[in-house]
Amino acid sequence: MATKINKRRAKNQVSIEELVVENREAAHKMAAYFLRRWAVRMDEEEVRSLADLALCEAAKRYRGPTLSKFTTYLYYYIKGELVRAIKRECQNSSLARLNDPDSSDKSAENVSVHERDELGQCSAQSPEEECEASELRGGFKRAFKTLTGLEKEIIFHVYVNEFKVASVARKLGYSRGHVSDMRRRALNKMRDLMEPFKEAA
Structure with missing residues (x-):
């Protein structure tokens, strides 16, 4: 031993x-x-x-x-x-x-x-925290790039511009239900791609 x-x-x-x-x-x-x-x-x-x-x-x-x-x-x-x-x-x-x-x-x-x-x-932040934050940012960017143009636009308007889903639907010319489904699908796609980075952190 x-x-x-x-x-x-x-x-x-x-x-x-x-x-x-x-x-x-x-x-x-x-x-x-x-x-x-x-x-x-x-x-x-x-x-x-x-x-x-x-x-x-x-x-x-x-x-x-x-x-x-x-x-x-x-x-x-x-x-x-x-x-x-x-x-x-x-x-x-x-x-x-x-x-x-x-x-x-x-x-x-x-x-x-x-x-x-x-x-x-x-x-x-500690070096470990900075490194983990950097990896998560990189993972987020890579996950975001996999979205379609419409999915990116919806995520941007909802989470960056902080628009309501109904407002985004009117702006893009889609039904509220369709935009809501697209947002959920985009988030699930990103969540799956981000999982390895979260586990590593």
Whole structure:
């Protein structure tokens, strides 16, 4: 029994190490991408260290391809790690300016108000929650694309424009019963296609 457990642990360890080795370069590129997108400057060595830290944590927690491929999972871990680092830098810079108003430390001042709001929103969910939400959004889009033109129009008017079924029927020139049946059929079709994504989440 102990031998089986040890073998399983060794296998898991190898899998983690393989994920780290195979995705290290991608992790560094992802980190650089986020910093460019947010227009934030950071020491290159520190960026690599943060990316490596996020990569190791993601590799340990990854549950396999049932939810998403590893690079998608890693994307949210790196984003979260960078968000925390930038927030710490912003807080440290604010404290430094309070203690020394003439301080020349400008390392975090280039983060605009809009970008700070974006960073705040990024950290509102855990990497797992963000990844699951992304997969569900992707699943919804793919399911929606399978609908006919009329089904899409009905779903859009009812759930986006929030029109009553009777109003949609008048607008499209169909009976209320026909539109109601089409809506139910479209929802059932989407529900069936979305089921694997809900189970994975």
